[in-house]
Amino acid sequence: MWRFYLAATLIVAAFVFAVTLRKQGSTDIQVSARASGTPSAPREQADQKATPSSVRGDAPWALSALPECARQDAETRGPVAFVRRAIPPGAREVRGHLQAGPCSIDVSEDGIRVVRGNDLMLVPPPVRLLESKGRYFLYEQNRKDAVLRVYTFAK
Numbered sequence: 001m002w003r004f005y006l007a008a009t010l011i012v013a014a015f016v017f018a019v020t021l022r023k024q025g026s027t028d029i030q031v032s033a034r035a036s037g038t039p040s041a042p043r044e045q046a047d048q049k050a051t052p053s054s055v056r057g058d059a060p061w062a063l064s065a066l067p068e069c070a071r072q073d074a075e076t077r078g079p080v081a082f083v084r085r086a087i088p089p090g091a092r093e094v095r096g097h098l099q100a101g102p103c104s105i106d107v108s109e110d111g112i113r114v115v116r117g118n119d120l121m122l123v124p125p126p127v128r129l130l131e132s133k134g135r136y137f138l139y140e141q142n143r144k145d146a147v148l149r150v151y152t153f154a155k
Contacts, residue, residue, distance in 0.1 A: 054118035060140060062114045062121035063151055069103035069116060073135070074150040083146035087139065091132035101154030112138075 063070040076086040098105040106113040112123035123138070130137040136151045 054120070056120050057122070058124045059114075059121040060123050060127070062112070062123050063105075063138060064149065065121075066103055066114070066116060068154060069100045069105075069114070070136070070151040070153050072149055072151055076148045076150075078145055080141055080146045083139070083141075083148045086148050087130060087137055088132045091130040091137060094129045094131050094136070098153070103154075 059065065064072045076083050095107050098107070102116055104115040106115075107129050109125065111125045111127055112129060114121045114123070126141065128139045130139060134152070136153060138147075138149045138151065140147045
């Protein structure tokens, strides 16, 4: 008796398999519907004046995101020794206040504070800002590697 159940099961399985394969073959389904109603006349809407909110927070990329303040000329990433070779000899460390276009930049042991209007961005420590021949070098280092971004500040 179990042979009949097995045979019936195989026949049903083969039928379901064949029907499933046939249905999957037709993928070009087209859907259409008749349009109903008429379009309305344009309505006047009140002007919306969105005021952008200020930007605040830690932003290691702050100077790269403010092209009116600083233009990023180059970036070097990799092992510490490799990145340090990209710093020009004689580059001096910058401390204190700098003005770059509409941005006010304060460099201290606590990091670099960039203020543009209502925006306040902090480049968190450990970070160093170096200057050589009118170009600025932002050097960041962690345990494994380092990043050096080269900037030209706006006048």
